[in-house]
Amino acid sequence: MKEMICICCPMGCHLQVDASDLSNIKVTGNTCPRGEKYAKDEMVCPKRMVTSVVRVNGGTINMTSVKTSESIEKKLIFDALDTLKGITLDAPVHEGDVAVKNVCGSGVDFVVTKNVPKK
Amino acid sequence: MIEKNLIIIGGGPAGLAAAKAAYDEGERDILILEREQNLGGILNQCIHNGFGLHTFKEELTGPEYAGRYVKEVVARGIEYKLGATVINVTKDKVITCVSEAEGLAKYKAKAIILACGCRERPRGGINIAGSRCAGIFSAGTAQKLVNIDGYMVGKEVVILGSGDIGLIMARRMTFEGAKVKAVVELMPYSSGLNRNIVQCLNDFDIPLKFSHTVVDINGEGRVSSVVIAQVDEKLNPIMSTAEEIKCDTLLLSVGLLPENELSKMAGVELSPITGGGIVDDDMMTGVEGIFQCGNILHVHDLVDFVSEESDLAGRRAVAYIRNGKISKDYVDVSATGGVRYVVPQKISRQTDCATLKLKMRVANVFRNKRLVVEADGEEIFSKKRPVVAPGEMETISLNATHLDKIKKASKVVVSLKEA
Ligand SMILES: Cc1cc2nc3c(=O)[nH]c(=O)nc-3n(C[C@H](O)[C@H](O)[C@H](O)COP(=O)(O)OP(=O)(O)OC[C@H]3O[C@@H](n4cnc5c(N)ncnc54)[C@H](O)[C@@H]3O)c2cc1C
Numbered sequence: 001m002k003e004m005i006c007i008c009c010p011m012g013c014h015l016q017v018d019a020s021d022l023s024n025i026k027v028t029g030n031t032c033p034r035g036e037k038y039a040k041d042e043m044v045c046p047k048r049m050v051t052s053v054v055r056v057n058g059g060t061i062n063m064t065s066v067k068t069s070e071s072i073e074k075k076l077i078f079d080a081l082d083t084l085k086g087i088t089l090d091a092p093v094h095e096g097d098v099a100v101k102n103v104c105g106s107g108v109d110f111v112v113t114k115n116v117p118k119k
Numbered sequence: 120m121i122e123k124n125l126i127i128i129g130g131g132p133a134g135l136a137a138a139k140a141a142y143d144e145g146e147r148d149i150l151i152l153e154r155e156q157n158l159g160g161i162l163n164q165c166i167h168n169g170f171g172l173h174t175f176k177e178e179l180t181g182p183e184y185a186g187r188y189v190k191e192v193v194a195r196g197i198e199y200k201l202g203a204t205v206i207n208v209t210k211d212k213v214i215t216c217v218s219e220a221e222g223l224a225k226y227k228a229k230a231i232i233l234a235c236g237c238r239e240r241p242r243g244g245i246n247i248a249g250s251r252c253a254g255i256f257s258a259g260t261a262q263k264l265v266n267i268d269g270y271m272v273g274k275e276v277v278i279l280g281s282g283d284i285g286l287i288m289a290r291r292m293t294f295e296g297a298k299v300k301a302v303v304e305l306m307p308y309s310s311g312l313n314r315n316i317v318q319c320l321n322d323f324d325i326p327l328k329f330s331h332t333v334v335d336i337n338g339e340g341r342v343s344s345v346v347i348a349q350v351d352e353k354l355n356p357i358m359s360t361a362e363e364i365k366c367d368t369l370l371l372s373v374g375l376l377p378e379n380e381l382s383k384m385a386g387v388e389l390s391p392i393t394g395g396g397i398v399d400d401d402m403m404t405g406v407e408g409i410f411q412c413g414n415i416l417h418v419h420d421l422v423d424f425v426s427e428e429s430d431l432a433g434r435r436a437v438a439y440i441r442n443g444k445i446s447k448d449y450v451d452v453s454a455t456g457g458v459r460y461v462v463p464q465k466i467s468r469q470t471d472c473a474t475l476k477l478k479m480r481v482a483n484v485f486r487n488k489r490l491v492v493e494a495d496g497e498e499i500f501s502k503k504r505p506v507v508a509p510g511e512m513e514t515i516s517l518n519a520t521h522l523d524k525i526k527k528a529s530k531v532v533v534s535l536k537e538a
């Protein structure tokens with residue numbers, strides 16, 4: 001039995017995971033189905049949402065924020081962050097704009113999460 | 120003097136949700152006054168995800184969550200002024216505001232909602248010896264510098280305080296290429312959310328040192344190291360455990376204080392425990408027609424709860440504008456036995472609400488307890504809590520039956536009892 005904390009939402013439910021049989025992982029303590037999915041994924045292939053910032057040229061502020069459109073494999077986090085270094089977006093940028101396509105071949109994009117109007 | 124029905128001070132998540140709710144309740148004469156150049160408040164710098172699962176049933180980043188509410192407010196055509204700092208509020212609900220566009224302006228409102236948020240406790244508010252060199256930031260200031268201004272604050276970092284902002288910044292600094300050497304926590308537990316400990320520290324093997332504090336800061340010009348030491352039960356440092364950590368940056372995440380300067384000017388009675396106003400079940404303070412919601416009232420860890428509470432404040436402010444004050448006498452709600460505070464602190468016997476949420480924080484980490492509400496000694500509500508922690512706000516939802524009993528009682532007490 002492994003104890004873990006669901007990180008899918010701020011409720012932070014305490015999960016008990018029985019992974020003695022990897023093809024039939026049993027999860028208790030979750031408040032919603034996402035908790036069960038999280039525990040199973042965490043046992044098999046841990047994934048994380050990655051958020052960071054990207055420089056904006058000619059905007060009202062210097063940086064916009066970005067997130068991965070879906071969670072990516074945990075071991076890819078730092079390679080993914082590297083793709084954001086050295087890129088600059090031109091203002092205006094809009095929520096939902098793609099900043100980097102297909103990050104590290106994961107099929108997941110970095111998308112903008114904050115509107116930055118032109119200065 | 121410009122007259123308005125409802126003026127909301129602060130355009131963060133609290134102010135925006137209150138404005139939206141007031142509009143939807145039928146009020147059209149609303150004005151939001153916001154000091155910054157953008158609506159959205161502190162969420163603009165909270166670029167990580169995890170917001171909104173309760174409100175929107177999906178997981179958003181801070182700017183996206185704020186963006187949703189900004190859109191709702193703009194779509195309704197609710198008036199707002201940016202770069203408009205309120206410098207005075209009187210108990211007669213006269214507001215003095217300064218802005219570049221209009222200079223000094225005076226407003227008179229029928230109702231005011233104070234939604235000014237909170238600010239960080241500065242270094243002066245804690246007491247660390249050592250040199251006053253560069254490289255010491257509050258965690259929120261560092262968050263703004265990195266996430267909005269694009270200015271990296273340091274390379275080797277120690278963070279004092281394991282509240283959410285400290286934890287989030289540990290990961291943020293790591294993502295920006297810094298080495299976070301340790302997060303140092305005075306208490307034997309973290310006041311941050313569990314998920315942040317998992318996601319921001321454990322994922323990157325950042326050590327979390329419980330029952331430790333920073334006892335000295337070294338450096339000339341710039342921080343070169345800090346000295347940390349374990350503390351005893353009375354939180355006094357044990358100097359024989361002192362250990363030097365080389366670093367160029369110290370981030371302080373040592374708590375938030377509700378921003379109540381304006382409340383004080385208006386004569387709002389404040390709670391010594393929350394630092395926010397004392398409010399009734401309508402979120403009205405002791406000053407008639409002045410309401411509070413969000414972090415100005417008590418520090419929230421989840422913005423979803425800020426929105427919910429502010430929605431109530433917005434609706435009840437409109438009811439007040441229409442009908443005046445209905446509540447005449449109150450039942451006091453107090454906290455004891457491991458519960459540090461309860462909001463609201465009083466419930467009107469005339470309340471027409473069918474449900475009411477009590478929000479509270481506990482004083483320590485407890486296991487296998489029950490949260491109990493007693494009306495004149497009679498247990499009217501109980502809920503099992505396998506684990507409670509000071510960092511996670513607890514909520515009790517009362518229904519009409521509970522409220523009927525409360526209205527007849529002379530006092531209501533919330534506490535933790537053995538399960
Ligand atoms: C540094 C920091 C980081 C945080 N990080 C997180 C996080 O990661 N996750 C989370 O869930 N919560 C976080 N919080 C808590 C967060 O503040 C709340 O969830 C939420 O933003 C509170 O909303 P609010 O509207 O009450 O306050 P705020 O968002 O602070 O908004 C208050 C607004 O009022 C304005 N204002 C204040 N005084 C005046 C005045 N005199 N005149 C005009 N306008 C005024 C301010 O400019 C601001 O825009 C953080 C808080 C801080 C301080």
Ligand code: SF4
Binds near residue numbers: 031
């Ligand atoms: S189980 Fe559901 S409610 Fe609990 S933390 Fe996970 S996502 Fe949130």
